Amino acid sequence: MAFNTEQQPGMTESVAPETRGFRLNHSMLRVKDPQRSLAFYSRVFGMRLLRKLDFPELDFSLYFLAALDEGEVVPEDVDERTRWTFSQRGILELTHNWGTEKDADFRYHDGNSKPQGFGHICFSVPDLDAAVQWLDSHEVPFVKRPDEGGIKHVAFVTDPDGYWIEILEPARLTGLGRS
CATH class of the missing domain: 3.10.180.10 (2,3-Dihydroxybiphenyl 1,2-Dioxygenase, domain 1)
Incomplete structure (x- = not known):
């Protein structure tokens, strides 16, 4: 029999059929300076920017990055690439709230303090x-x-x-x- 799941209190014994096909697509981190963060994740971790989405009415931008496998083909067409990006696993979304990069004292909570x-x-x-x-x-x-x-x-x-x-x-x- 194939592995299904480890059992711990709170775990359901089976997967509800309604959830089949659900997948964790991305995790989001808010960043102060997108240029600095993009340089870090691309230079140090080899991630590639798949898609940038701007929301000027809300003063923020989203950057979707992934560490692609060698030879992995990403669609060139911007709409197809957007659809493809939101169907992947292991995407990192960097969210930039405009203006934070200009505030020397601005910091996000890292979650560990x-x-x-x-x-x-x-x-x-x-x-x-x-x-x-x-x-x-x-x-x-x-x-x-x-x-x-x-x-x-x-x-x-x-x-x-x-x-x-x-x-x-x-x-x-x-x-x-x-x-």
Whole structure:
């Protein structure tokens, strides 16, 4: 029998047929300076900007980024690309509220200081040691290196707005959470 789900209190035993086809498409982070954030996510994490949407009547812009697989084809037609973007998994939406970049004291809550809430986004990498070297070469600030803390083989860095980004190599985590 194929794996369905781990069972914990609160989990339903089966998937409601009405939810088949539902998929988590994107997570959104508010950013102070889109140019700085776009440079960070494209340069350091290899993400590509799929679509930018402006809402001048509401004074904000949305930037949808993805780490594309080699050879992955993204539609050139802007309407088809919009449809395609909203049908994917693992999209990062950066939301820029216009004017925040001009306010030197403006900061978003990162979710990890009190009161805690949002925690982090995560990138899995094929080689954690090489990724740490890459991040160091780009002077990305570390919250936790893979050899620090109670959970080894996992790193945390921060983006330009202070949001935490977990970095992990899946092959190193096979025994995670088991005594």
